[in-house]
Amino acid sequence: MFAQQVTAMDDGILSLVREERRKALSAREWRFRLRGYGLAVQDEDGAQILTRLPRGEAIGVLPADMV
Secondary structure, three states: OOOOHHHOOOOOOOOOOHHHHHHOHHHHHHHHHHOOOOOEEEEOOOOEEEOOOOOOOEEEEEEHHHH
């Protein structure tokens, strides 16, 4: 339900998220690194949703290859 309401995200944000994923040794470390930027990843109905902290405002759906 939540993932269906979110549209594609900005390319700049997506490239930042991809770069941080490339640097991280694990998914846990990646999520920790994103928190430093005020971002979080939520699992909703099998989709990865990038959100802003602290309110959890949805930014966009992450591509399946980011998991």
